[in-house]
Amino acid sequence: MNPGLLVAALLAEPGLCGPVTPLASPDPAAAAPYVEVAEAEQAAGDTETALIAWREVLRREPRHARARAALKKLCQGNTAAEAEAEAAAASLLSGLSLLERGEDVAAAAAFREALTEQELVDTASFFLGVLALREGRADDAGTFFDAAATSSDEGLARRAGALRLRAAREGRVSLTGRLGGEYDSNVDLAPDGTRRQGGSGDGVSTALAELSVRPWGQRGPYARVSGNYRGHLRFPGFDLAGAGGALGWAHLGPVLQGTVEYGLDYLALGGTPYLLAHRLRGAARVPVGPVVMEGSAAVRREDFLVTAFEGYSGWRGMARLDAEWSPTESLTLSAGWSGGVLRAYDLALGFFEHGPRAGLSLDLNPGLRVLGEVGYSLRGYQNFDNPLGARREDGYLDASAVLEWDVARHWSMQASVGWRGASSNVPELAYGRFTGGLALVWSRGLF
Amino acid sequence: MKRLALCLALLGLTAATPPDATPHLLQGARHFREGRFANALVEFKVAQRLGTDGEADWYIAASLVKLGRAEEALEAFSTARKQAPDARDALLDYYHALACYEARLYLCADTLLDAVGDASGPRIGEQVRKLRADIAVLFRSAPTPGSIDWYHARAAQVRATGRPVLAAHYLEEAVGLAGKREDRYRLAEARAALGKLSERPAPLVGGASP
Incomplete structure (x- = not known):
């Protein structure tokens, strides 16, 4: 009620x-x-x-x-x-x-x-x-x-x-662990997400651990450190191991909620140092009539530590604006626009992309929910690529769905599927990628 | 919907009631339909005093269920079954089952719910299935001695306050629960206590249905 x-x-x-009103x-x-x-x-x-x-x-x-x-x-x-x-x-x-x-x-x-x-x-x-x-x-x-x-x-x-x-699962100090496995139909990767047309399917195991500290609860300063691993069955050269941390500040006002956060990420690819990235991100949520507007912007300084990918080093910026609407208590729909820009050392790799997205979150039962998202992004590379003999123009259709089930007080299961369809004016750069997997998540507030 | 059904059932029954009681039954039904259960109870009790051949007892019992007075409702249902067995219907049996459930008389509730089934419409039928599923979960394992002890203790308490019908309800539940255990825990004691009671509730099922 x-x-x-x-x-x-x-x-x-x-x-x-x-007082009692008497009859006539x-x-x-x-x-x-x-x-x-x-x-x-x-x-x-x-x-x-x-x-x-x-x-x-x-x-x-x-x-x-x-x-x-x-x-x-x-x-x-x-x-x-x-x-x-x-x-x-x-x-x-x-x-x-x-x-x-x-x-x-x-x-x-x-x-x-x-x-x-x-x-x-x-x-x-x-x-x-x-x-x-x-x-x-x-x-x-x-x-x-x-x-x-x-x-x-x-x-x-x-x-x-x-x-x-x-x-x-939350608290001033909380710990999360996630173990999973998935099938990835196309694991070949370059830093901008470019994949091989033929695809290279592989089984992938994933692991993540994260420690979060919020001394004043959901308001005020917070810190987070995490480590993650992604191992491949057939292509161990693409195994990724990462560690990172973030320091941030959260504002929880009667109307406006927001965060600003600085983070540092390190990645090793196939056991070799691969990427060092500094990032700064700000996000805000504010109700406007029946909807909640959410906007975020982030900038990331990326330094690739492998000679073959040095050209990708540079600045990456991302921004996104969404409107959320909950027609019922169990259903939330969202729609918005997102964009990104990459300014890389290799000028031919720099691009600007943007496009619409839509999402939903549906509580099927207490402890069982499904999250879905679909989006399309049009990416225009900003310089002529001599080896390709063209100035690339790509399109990316992404769709994903996750089913989350709280199986116990601290445990939940996640089943996920995802699809990316990439088109390009350079036909050999078009590809499709399917991922699907299961994961077990454990979360606990320690203090 | 169920309130409306009660009201309609009531309208059908009032033809046989003395003229002085009819306006009170109708007023009670109106209060019941609009969720004013204490007011409905008063009107049904007035109708009962004016004489309704026992029909008002059913509605008094239903009002007591709605007011959360499950034990009083059980006594009222027992009176109603004895005074006006022909006036019962599936919806009233459903209210009776709710009273049993609220009083932790799960075997009593399950017996009545089984008899109700879908007879009172799909919405009540759905509630019946849900309640029976809840009860089935309770009885997945044999009842513990501690739970049977509780029914004996409650029976002794209500018997001491001069409520033999209610005591019989608790003892009958204790008998049923003991029957679900291999050691028949305190079964003979429950049967002996039942035999000593001055009054027993009317049988839950098997009465005439209009």
Whole structure:
């Protein structure tokens, strides 16, 4: 249930102790059975039903002394409890307002006050969990989401269940490991993604480990180090081993969210130093009406350490703008435009590319989701390539889909497929590439 | 939908009720349909006092289910089955099953749900299948002595407060659960306690259906 509506409903409850509107003409005979019901319910301790019955008595016989006395007695007993309930509901409303304004400390205090009302424990716990998750207090967040996940409100319980899983996998210090295997129909590669037309299919094993540190939770500075490996069955010369790190700052405002990040990446190809890259990236998300706009820009200084690829060294820039829209809670659609530019030492390799993309994220079931993306990019090389005898113009159609399944608290499975179809005005540079694989991911918040 | 069905069922039944009770049954049905279950309960109880040959007991029980008063609902259903067995239908059996489920009487719930099946429409049928699946998961393994102990203890508690029908419900569940264990844990004790009760609930299934 929408918590705002819940609170509004609680505050709007006219109460059983308000004025009674009598019928047009008194009817003491009709009041008699209500008196019996009221007395029986009051004796059984069911105040609400007794109040309703006594009110019906007074509607039919406004001067009924026992009904008036009973109503007065029951309502006096209710006054303190109702006042507390109203105060708790007001605290919840206040907490929501403060949360929207980004005043997290005050919001948490208000939500804690709302915990005193049993009816609001699930909703207040949910938002306390959200706040704890923001601050990186994953254990606290998990406890709050546990409480909210027992809510009779199915929507709230479902969202709390999903965030409980996230709380188990995040924290101020978190570790992720990923092991996988895939089939790649065309592993031959050059730094710009150019592949051989005939293709060279191979089996690939992948491994990744990443340590992330966020001392102040989802806000403020963060650091990340990672290592990865990609080994080939038939072409060990293309095995890639990499290590990298990033330092960044995250802003989590009431409207604008953003990050800026510096990173350093190192890659070895076939056991030989291959690439050293420095990168700087900024990203921002902001809601605009029913959609969320997300933009990012990155620049990367790449130095290839292998003589054969030195010409590719240079500056690479990328930018992207997307609009996200969620027509339902489980479905998010996105569409946008992305572009990139490469300024390489070998002038013939420099290019500018851009094109549209679209994506979707669909939660099939709790813990099971599918992500899909399709995009097309038109790449124009900026200089005439003498060996090729042409100025290249390529087109790339990319499509990918990933099915993610949370199999346990810290474990998930990923099945992925991808396709790239490359066309070129130099026919021998056109190719197709299919990839498909499975991976097992383990994530845990350590602190 | 199920509320509407109750209302329609009620409209069909009121022809046989005394004239003074009819407006209260109708008003109760209106409250029930609109989700005001406490108001519905009051009107059905007034109708019961004015005399409805037992029909109002069914709706009192259904209202109690909606109000989360499962144990009282079980007693009301028992009264209704004795007073007006012909007034029962699949939808009311479904509410009865919900009361059993809420009171942790899973065997009772499963028996009723099995009888309901799809008889109350596809939407209820879907709920029936879901609940039965949940119950089946519970009984994948034999019940533990601890869980059977709980039913004995609850039966003793409610019996001490003068509620023999409810005590019988818990003891019948204890008998059923003991039957699922090879050692028949406390089975004889449950049967003996049942025999001493002054009143027993009406059989869950096998009554006439309109």
